[in-house]
Amino acid sequence: xxxxxxxxxxxxxxxxxxxxxxxxxxxxxxxxxxxxxxxxxxxxxxxxxxxxxxxxxxxxxxxxxxxxxxxxxxxxxxxxxxxxxxxxxxxxxxxxxxxxxxxxxxxxxxxxxxxxxxxxxxxxxxxxxxxxxxxxxxxxxxxxxxxxxxxxxxxxxxxxxxxxxxxxxxxxxxxxxxxxxxxxxxxxxxxxxxxxxxxxxxxxxxxxxxxxxxxxxxxxxxxxxxxxxxxxxxxxxxxxxxxxxxxxxxxxxxxxxxxxxxxxxxxxxxxxxxxxxxxxxxxx
Numbered sequence: 001x002x003x004x005x006x007x008x009x010x011x012x013x014x015x016x017x018x019x020x021x022x023x024x025x026x027x028x029x030x031x032x033x034x035x036x037x038x039x040x041x042x043x044x045x046x047x048x049x050x051x052x053x054x055x056x057x058x059x060x061x062x063x064x065x066x067x068x069x070x071x072x073x074x075x076x077x078x079x080x081x082x083x084x085x086x087x088x089x090x091x092x093x094x095x096x097x098x099x100x101x102x103x104x105x106x107x108x109x110x111x112x113x114x115x116x117x118x119x120x121x122x123x124x125x126x127x128x129x130x131x132x133x134x135x136x137x138x139x140x141x142x143x144x145x146x147x148x149x150x151x152x153x154x155x156x157x158x159x160x161x162x163x164x165x166x167x168x169x170x171x172x173x174x175x176x177x178x179x180x181x182x183x184x185x186x187x188x189x190x191x192x193x194x195x196x197x198x199x200x201x202x203x204x205x206x207x208x209x210x211x212x213x214x215x216x217x218x219x220x221x222x223x224x225x226x227x228x229x230x231x232x233x234x235x236x237x238x239x240x241x242x243x244x245x246x247x248x249x250x251x252x253x254x255x256x257x258x259x260x261x262x263x264x265x266x267x268x269x270x271x272x273x274x275x276x277x278x279x280x281x282x283x284x
Contacts, residue, residue: 077121105157139204150185
């Protein structure tokens with residue numbers, strides 16, 4: 001036991017990770033408030049949105065330290081998912097209102113957390129079976145790859161923020177945000193490791209190949225429908241063109257045509273006879 005405890009690193013201990021998350025959130029709130037005081041009221045609007053999300057998450061992790069939070073852990077996870085769903089919606093609206101790489105990456109990170117939470121924190125609840133989350137293809141993604149994907153997003157987001165930030169306090173805030181993202185991702189990672197270790201809802205019925213097949217079939221059906229409609233349009237256009245070309249053409253009855261042919265033959269005979277008589281006279 002002593003050897004295993006020595007080998008167990010701090011980032012694999014859930015209690016230490018939760019304590020660090022609480023400390024980082026408190027520092028983020030203090031730094032953003034200091035920035036608001038320095039920049040004035042115009043900066044406070046974004047700070048309120050920024051701090052409100054952190055404040056709600058701080059309540060979640062503070063409750064986890066109590067007997068109430070441990071007893072109603074699954075209900076608190078629903079609250080946590082609601083927080084990040086709300087953060088995703090607000091970040092999406094911010095991206096639409098004022099698009100930039102920073103706002104877009106913020107939206108992607110929030111949405112990533114929603115997917116990660118949904119496929120991890122509800123595996124030990126009735127929601128997993130009732131809403132058929134075991135059919136989701138995202139269950140195919142291994143826990144390590146989920147965390148590596150988050151790490152890449154956080155590094156890219158931090159790089160963009162450091163390039164666009166000129167104030168030292170802004171750099172500090174970016175570092176704290178990135179630290180929180182990694183710690184929070186590690187918290188989800190550890191809980192998913194616990195579920196995998198105990199074999200809780202590890203079976204996955206859905207996969208991305210099935211989605212590809214369904215999408216390809218839908219695309220083929222759409223292609224066939226479009227091609228059929230194009231062929232119908234071509235036929236209609238050809239009919240219209242033919243009808244327009246034949247408007248000025250008069251249809252002559254067959255009897256009149258035969259009479260005209262007879263008259264033409266008669267005239268041809270007359271001309272030939274006249275030519276022959278003229279030749280005879282000339283010879284004489």
